[in-house]
Amino acid sequence: MIFHKWFYVDNYVGTYEIGYSPVLNKEIIVSKENVDSSSENRLKRKRIFENDAKNSEQIYTKFSNISIESEDSILAYCNKYGLPYSSQIIEEKMLWADPDDTFDNNTDADGVNVSELSIEQLKKKDIMTLKGFCNSVILVRNLLRLQSLTDAKELDSSQYMDLLSLLVFFLFFSHENDFCYDPYEDNIPKSQLLRFQYAFQLFVRKNPLARYATTAEQVGLFLYHCQFTKERGAEAAESRHFWSLVNSKSVENVLNLFSFLIGTLDGDGKENLFSYCSYGNVKFEEDVLGELNQERQEEICCVGKEVLCDVINDGLSAITPVLKLDGQSLHGDWELNFQMAGIFMEIYMETTNQFLVRQCADPTCGNFFSVSRNRPNKMYCCEACAHRVAKRKERERKKLQAEQLKVKKQPIKVQK
Numbered sequence: 001m002i003f004h005k006w007f008y009v010d011n012y013v014g015t016y017e018i019g020y021s022p023v024l025n026k027e028i029i030v031s032k033e034n035v036d037s038s039s040e041n042r043l044k045r046k047r048i049f050e051n052d053a054k055n056s057e058q059i060y061t062k063f064s065n066i067s068i069e070s071e072d073s074i075l076a077y078c079n080k081y082g083l084p085y086s087s088q089i090i091e092e093k094m095l096w097a098d099p100d101d102t103f104d105n106n107t108d109a110d111g112v113n114v115s116e117l118s119i120e121q122l123k124k125k126d127i128m129t130l131k132g133f134c135n136s137v138i139l140v141r142n143l144l145r146l147q148s149l150t151d152a153k154e155l156d157s158s159q160y161m162d163l164l165s166l167l168v169f170f171l172f173f174s175h176e177n178d179f180c181y182d183p184y185e186d187n188i189p190k191s192q193l194l195r196f197q198y199a200f201q202l203f204v205r206k207n208p209l210a211r212y213a214t215t216a217e218q219v220g221l222f223l224y225h226c227q228f229t230k231e232r233g234a235e236a237a238e239s240r241h242f243w244s245l246v247n248s249k250s251v252e253n254v255l256n257l258f259s260f261l262i263g264t265l266d267g268d269g270k271e272n273l274f275s276y277c278s279y280g281n282v283k284f285e286e287d288v289l290g291e292l293n294q295e296r297q298e299e300i301c302c303v304g305k306e307v308l309c310d311v312i313n314d315g316l317s318a319i320t321p322v323l324k325l326d327g328q329s330l331h332g333d334w335e336l337n338f339q340m341a342g343i344f345m346e347i348y349m350e351t352t353n354q355f356l357v358r359q360c361a362d363p364t365c366g367n368f369f370s371v372s373r374n375r376p377n378k379m380y381c382c383e384a385c386a387h388r389v390a391k392r393k394e395r396e397r398k399k400l401q402a403e404q405l406k407v408k409k410q411p412i413k414v415q416k
């Protein structure tokens with residue numbers, strides 16, 4: 001084990017509510033407490049991950065199992081662990097970067113309706129947009145689905161479609177709103193995968209043909225452009241810049257895997273091959289794809305694992321090892337600012353410690369849980385789910401038996 005001690009995040013944790021903010025023109029999750037209030041009702045810091053790990057309670061499974069359609073489910077999580085990206089922590093960093101950014105301290109907003117909060121009042125609270133929160137849950141959930149699918153021994157055709165959809169999401173759309181797509185403003189992403197996605201998003205924004213195309217056409221055009229640049233050997237200056245963004249060992253595999261998508265706008269029926277419905281939700285037309293053989297399955301799982309590594313690595317890039325002076329001795333520690341970094345750290349540690357991620361086999365549940373490789377047969381997230389499914393099977397068996405009995409009891413008509 002490389003880690004001498006478990007990591008932790010000192011997150012702000014308050015009591016939260018959800019409401020619409022006219023000044024931000026957004027639905028937000030906002031703490032009732034203020035950070036700088038001298039009253040008792042003050043936003044407090046809480047250490048998370050460290051003690052949860054001792055009780056083997058992984059926060060990442062709790063986070064991915066939040067039901068984002070339910071305000072109660074979201075608030076229950078936030079009231080226990082705080083926000084994945086706390087605005088107060090972001091604020092602290094901005095204050096450090098820009099000491100002139102001071103704001104009015106006179107207003108005390110205790111007990112004020114969310115819709116009446118001014119920018120100054122919001123700045124003192126811990127807030128996050130509801131959409132940003134839900135997208136973070138979807139991102140982690142999709143990551144866990146990707147992990148469990150690429151780990152499966154055999155894929156049926158619906159799992160295969162799921163895996164393809166997840167790959168399209170992580171390769172092209174997962175971080176679409178994280179950049180301004182201005183080369184002077186953006187820091188070019190470090191991980192291969194994100195650079196690839198950045199190049200795609202830039203391509204769509206700069207290419208008038210692609211801008212008004214369907215999502216499937218955008219991807220097809222981009223892959224065509226990648227292949228064209230590769231074949232031309234990146235001679236021209238502009239191609240060289242483009243190629244330096246996308247070139248990696250995985251891009252060849254991606255071009256291979258999605259070769260059925262590569263094409264131009266010539267009405268060949270590919271334009272609606274899949275659609276991007278909402279964040280994290282890519283839907284494929286099932287009948288357009290070729291058969292799933294062993295070779296193709298290995299190919300897609302290989303790309304899937306490369307993508308998985310990159311997504312986790314990208315989440316880990318927000319973590320720094322640090323040296324601390326404790327009394328007279330130095331010891332190593334980890335610096336994690338956001339809860340989200342801790343969630344990626346947990347997934348990283350579970351993966352390197354050979355834990356498997358599973359989705360509960362009760363179709364009415366679908367919760368994620370982690371299971372040791374020594375116990376690979378565990379199918380349900382908890383006793384209650386296992387019990388419920390067993391009961392359901394028992395009821396179905398009895399019903400079937402009763403029906404068979406009924407058939408037997410029917411009088412047989414004897415023909416005269």
Ligand SMILES: [Zn+2]
Binds near residue numbers: 381385
């Ligand atoms: Zn369950």
